[in-house]
Amino acid sequence: MRTIEATDLTMTDAATPNDARVGKSPFGILVSASAWLDRIDPGTHRRIKGLRLVTSYGIAAMFGTLLGNSRGSLSGALLGSLAGGFALWASVFEGQSTRASSSRDLALLCTAAVVGAISMIGFSPFLDRTGWPGAELMLVTGAFLVGYLKRYGVLGAGIGSQIYIGQLLAYGAGVKRADLAMVVIAGVIAAIASIVPRVLSGPAEHPVLAQPSNSVIATNSVASSELRMGLQAAIAALVIVLLNHWVRLEESAWAITACTYVIAGTTFGTLDRVRRRIIGTMIGVPLGLGCLPVALHAPMVAWALAALAMIIYAMALPERYDIACGAYAFTLVVTLAVSGESSAFVLASRAWETLIGGALGLVTALVILPLRTPGSANKQLVS
Numbered sequence: 001m002r003t004i005e006a007t008d009l010t011m012t013d014a015a016t017p018n019d020a021r022v023g024k025s026p027f028g029i030l031v032s033a034s035a036w037l038d039r040i041d042p043g044t045h046r047r048i049k050g051l052r053l054v055t056s057y058g059i060a061a062m063f064g065t066l067l068g069n070s071r072g073s074l075s076g077a078l079l080g081s082l083a084g085g086f087a088l089w090a091s092v093f094e095g096q097s098t099r100a101s102s103s104r105d106l107a108l109l110c111t112a113a114v115v116g117a118i119s120m121i122g123f124s125p126f127l128d129r130t131g132w133p134g135a136e137l138m139l140v141t142g143a144f145l146v147g148y149l150k151r152y153g154v155l156g157a158g159i160g161s162q163i164y165i166g167q168l169l170a171y172g173a174g175v176k177r178a179d180l181a182m183v184v185i186a187g188v189i190a191a192i193a194s195i196v197p198r199v200l201s202g203p204a205e206h207p208v209l210a211q212p213s214n215s216v217i218a219t220n221s222v223a224s225s226e227l228r229m230g231l232q233a234a235i236a237a238l239v240i241v242l243l244n245h246w247v248r249l250e251e252s253a254w255a256i257t258a259c260t261y262v263i264a265g266t267t268f269g270t271l272d273r274v275r276r277r278i279i280g281t282m283i284g285v286p287l288g289l290g291c292l293p294v295a296l297h298a299p300m301v302a303w304a305l306a307a308l309a310m311i312i313y314a315m316a317l318p319e320r321y322d323i324a325c326g327a328y329a330f331t332l333v334v335t336l337a338v339s340g341e342s343s344a345f346v347l348a349s350r351a352w353e354t355l356i357g358g359a360l361g362l363v364t365a366l367v368i369l370p371l372r373t374p375g376s377a378n379k380q381l382v383s
Contacts, residue, residue, distance in 0.1 A: 085165065107191045116165065116167040119163070258361065267366060
């Protein structure tokens with residue numbers, strides 16, 4: 001990597017006018033783009049994972065749609081959407097280094113998504129009887145598990161997120177008890193669709209190792225850092241449920257998702273994630289809105305752009321959370337537009353819902369059992 005950087009500097013210093021013209025040509029742009037990719041993804045491992053995400057989603061969505069359309073009792077579009085979502089996020093959260101362990105984790109993660117969807121179907125009607133939106137209250141439980149299950153390592157964190165994703169997808173699809181069989185079938189399809197690309201990618205893909213947490217809790221504390229993270233996310237999500245009950249947010253689930261995933265192992269880490277998520281979303285949403293004509297008149301081009309954005313998401317996620325959030329916001333807006341959502345107001349609400357969720361997540365991180373490393377609290381607040 002150091003050799004490439006030195007070579008780049010030498011070429012820049014010795015550039016001739018002809019070289020400058022080449023740098024501005026389409027070929028020069030491609031060279032610059034390739035160099036940028038090599039800097040953020042040396043070895044192409046993350047690009048391979050990004051391609052795997054897109055492949056898993058495509059296989060699951062296509063197979064689910066075809067299977068659903070071939071049987072009168074199943075909705076092809078709904079089955080394909082659930083299977084694709086289960087497979088996509090299982091592939092995101094999986095982080096093993098061998099085919100066997102990866103296949104095992106992918107199966108478990110898809111199962112966790114099914115459990116999350118079933119919990120939404122089974123319990124939200126009972127919570128509705130309280131006079132409060134039962135589906136959103138179920139998302140509060142998922143938000144807690146996203147943080148709390150991190151105590152069990154990478155797989156635990158993935159299972160917590162998949163339970164939440166299953167709840168979120170079931171909530172968005174509006175599935176009912178009559179759809180339980182379809183949810184299970186979607187999980188089976190997702191497991192197959194996510195395992196096959198991982199087996200084929202083999203040793204060409206290396207997982208990104210999780211960074212060690214900087215949070216240190218006092219020894220006399222009765223609450224672990226993961227429990228605190230889960231409570232912070234759950235309380236922020238509950239506040240959003242109350243806010244939606246009183247004010248009526250456009251897409252409250254987006255705000256709940258934002259507050260859930262900005263919670264980090266330290267208060268300063270949460271602040272940094274909030275800042276990066278807001279910046280990325282504020283860039284990705286306008287870019288997605290700018291592609292609405294493409295989504296309406298050239299849907300295949302829009303799907304290709306969304307696939308490219310998800311590859312960028314996979315490449316940027318470990319270190320550049322802002323770029324990852326921008327890429328996903330772009331993907332979400334474009335895919336919703338292709339799927340028939342024509343309201344620019346609804347699509348644009350992704351931006352301010354993220355702002356609301358991120359702000360509430362930060363407030364809870366500062367107020368509710370804050371996570372600070374000893375001796376660095378003042379530094380964190382100043383930063």
